[in-house]
Amino acid sequence: MTAQPIVHLIHSGGFYGAERMLLDHCRVTPGRHRVVFLNAPATLLERFALAGVSSHNCANLKALLTHLRQQPGLLNAHNFKAQVFAWICARRLGLPLVLTQHGFTPRSPKQKLYTWISLRLCRSREVRRVACVAQSIAQLHRQAGVGEAKLRVIPNGLPEPALALSSTEAPSWEPEVRRDALEPLVGFVGRLSAEKGPDLFLDTLIALCQHRPTLKAVLLGDGEQNLALRQRIEAAGLATRILLPGYQKDMQPWLKRLNVLVLSSRTEGTPMILLEAMQAGTPVAAFAVGGIPDVVQHGQNGLLAKPLDSAELARCVGQLLDNPAQAEELARAARVTQRKHYHLPTLAHSWDELYRLARETTPV
Numbered sequence: 001m002t003a004q005p006i007v008h009l010i011h012s013g014g015f016y017g018a019e020r021m022l023l024d025h026c027r028v029t030p031g032r033h034r035v036v037f038l039n040a041p042a043t044l045l046e047r048f049a050l051a052g053v054s055s056h057n058c059a060n061l062k063a064l065l066t067h068l069r070q071q072p073g074l075l076n077a078h079n080f081k082a083q084v085f086a087w088i089c090a091r092r093l094g095l096p097l098v099l100t101q102h103g104f105t106p107r108s109p110k111q112k113l114y115t116w117i118s119l120r121l122c123r124s125r126e127v128r129r130v131a132c133v134a135q136s137i138a139q140l141h142r143q144a145g146v147g148e149a150k151l152r153v154i155p156n157g158l159p160e161p162a163l164a165l166s167s168t169e170a171p172s173w174e175p176e177v178r179r180d181a182l183e184p185l186v187g188f189v190g191r192l193s194a195e196k197g198p199d200l201f202l203d204t205l206i207a208l209c210q211h212r213p214t215l216k217a218v219l220l221g222d223g224e225q226n227l228a229l230r231q232r233i234e235a236a237g238l239a240t241r242i243l244l245p246g247y248q249k250d251m252q253p254w255l256k257r258l259n260v261l262v263l264s265s266r267t268e269g270t271p272m273i274l275l276e277a278m279q280a281g282t283p284v285a286a287f288a289v290g291g292i293p294d295v296v297q298h299g300q301n302g303l304l305a306k307p308l309d310s311a312e313l314a315r316c317v318g319q320l321l322d323n324p325a326q327a328e329e330l331a332r333a334a335r336v337t338q339r340k341h342y343h344l345p346t347l348a349h350s351w352d353e354l355y356r357l358a359r360e361t362t363p364v
Helices: 017-028 042-050 061-070 080-093 109-123 135-143 198-211 226-235 252-257 272-280 310-322 324-341 344-360
Strands: 006-011 033-038 055-058 074-077 097-101 127-132 151-153 185-189 216-220 260-263 284-287 303-305
Touching: 006 017, 006 080, 017 033, 017 042, 017 272, 017 344, 033 042, 033 061, 033 080, 042 055, 055 061, 061 080, 074 080, 074 344, 080 097, 080 109, 097 109, 097 344, 109 127, 109 135, 127 135, 127 344, 135 151, 185 198, 185 252, 198 216, 198 226, 198 260, 198 310, 252 272, 260 272, 260 310, 272 284, 272 324, 284 310, 284 324, 303 310, 310 324
Parallel strands: 006 033, 006 074, 033 055, 074 097, 097 127, 127 151, 185 216, 185 260, 260 284, 284 303
Antiparallel strands: none
16 A cells, blocks of 8 residues: 655745755655645745645645645644644544654744644644754753654755756855955855844954954845844944845855855754755854754864854854864865765655654554
């Protein structure tokens, strides 16, 4: 008997880390997955369709229930709203349910409530397995009383490097920048929102730029902090040296240009951009938060600073800029780490086992 397809459910407004992970996951094992979006923009649907991944868009819970009655499968829900809807569908339709936990950002009362509800859902009998992308996330579930038998830690991974893409996303203001240039370039990649710490990136880079007249920086992404960040950069007199080019569809040209990728997040799972930088050979300096210390070992394949300590993070960035030989050595080791431990075709076996157990487990 053919196993039910895996139906991934996600509520998303754009192509970010979880969406990138999901698209790669579906492409590595083609023909076995369907993606159901909740109110996704047309551009996101088009991106999955162009990659050859089957998807469907549902406007509400009623539409989702109707769709799953007609095309049932093992549900894998990827974020809060999708988890709540998937739990209701699993309960009503008797479908096996897996929750993938990419990370939590419990900074506001609303986000704290979402985290509490998500952890409670994981304890319910409808949820047969919980996939956590980092050990720190799994530990939160243990502390919340989620049974160890339900939990699996499966980090994010990358497929084989894609063929080189057109450099349409290259910065028009400095088209010839390379990692060995006399004017180094340091970058931030992610949503311009509190949990990703773009303000902490500025804490780090403004001080560095003031002491290094040739240093430039970019914040690649968009979000609610965009205007505040621009105002702060202008107030520091660095509008020509710290730029915000906006969201970028193709990160490879940028990673080839960055001397250092900086991860200044307040909270993280296993960041996809971290793995992309490691695969591309871009040196990394980061706060030791969430799943980042699971991936980066300080002084071995990158440099880590204490969480939220922008002064220490600036020292790490400065060390990589001042010691290109060390930066290259760390980048080579990072590439080995990514290939050995965060290689998606290898991790696919862990996902297969997780789905098998979810199908065979009797809810209790």
